[in-house]
Amino acid sequence: MQISRVVSDLVTTKRVSSLANRSLRVVEDHRGNYDVVVDPVGAKPGDYVITIGYSAARAAAGNPSITTDLTIGGIIDHWDEECWRT
Amino acid sequence: MQISRVVSDLVTTKRVSSLANRSLRVVEDHRGNYDVVVDPVGAKPGDYVITIGYSAARAAAGNPSITTDLTIGGIIDHWDEECWRT
């Protein structure tokens, strides 16, 4: 699992039906790479989260038929911004 | 999931039967890396899309017997080109 920071929501009106109406968010890792995740926990921009990838992402989304490959697994209680090295 | 931009179609007359006749497109990420995707949503060159990878890509293609590892999941409504850092 990776540590990322929530950047913003992402709107995709035209999407595959297997993503249903799940909330998508853009997250950023400490190198500035963007990923798109399904968010089942209600994270807000600025929150540090852990992301779950690969086949586990579907079950983490609460329904294995949701075709995501990256899902927020939890919000980190405390994270030291200085831990992020560039 | 990743954010990519559609570049072009890709023709592979000689292909494995498990890809059937699905439309393939070349997409490019913000570092200029190319990937090849199955497109179930009808994206056009220049569209910004999200791509779904790994085992979820098969179900996102609408049929889990399609042997893709990367499928377009949706077209992004609004994406700021300036967000792409190099």
Place this chain on the structure above:
Amino acid sequence: MQISRVVSDLVTTKRVSSLANRSLRVVEDHRGNYDVVVDPVGAKPGDYVITIGYSAARAAAGNPSITTDLTIGGIIDHWDEECWRT
């Protein structure tokens, strides 16, 4: 599988139910990249461990319904710090 060093525990009070109450730890590879893992073996900060990724991570966690994509597989008996090149 990868070789990593345990850095610290990680607390995520708000998390998906599929992670249950499993212990999470931050590990670091020899390039200084952080990952978050489920720890079924009781590793301590400073231990060198092997990490198991992808779909095997769930079974390695002792229960395939745990939605992890990275799990500690074992503690390395002897590891030469000088083997870590940067």
Place this chain on the structure above:
Amino acid sequence: MQISRVVSDLVTTKRVSSLANRSLRVVEDHRGNYDVVVDPVGAKPGDYVITIGYSAARAAAGNPSITTDLTIGGIIDHWDEECWRT
């Protein structure tokens, strides 16, 4: 899926039985990284191909019990060498 160029055959007389007698080839991406693939389509050195990775690679090999993680999915009809950036 990735775009690669076929470099050569690869002989592994001593191999796991789950690879059976499938043809293996070395392919190279546009950064000069080598990968080893199962080839079910009969590509020749110099051909540009798409490669299918992860769990889809097994079904693309024509038999899901073949333990490959990368399989040629098709030969690209036309590919502009100048598209390869280094």
Place this chain on the structure above:
Amino acid sequence: MQISRVVSDLVTTKRVSSLANRSLRVVEDHRGNYDVVVDPVGAKPGDYVITIGYSAARAAAGNPSITTDLTIGGIIDHWDEECWRT
């Protein structure tokens, strides 16, 4: 699949039960990155091998309940050291 060179054995007395007593080895790719693999073919230090990753690694280990994500698939008969670029 990747091409790697066997470096050494790796001892992990304290390990998850799902790795059973399988032999683990450290392998190195041409960029000097280390990985840990299950070895079902009896490779020796210095041998060039192909490694099978992701979910196929479990079946390649001879038993899908072995929770490995990387397994040696075969020993390469001939490999030109000069092919390794850095």
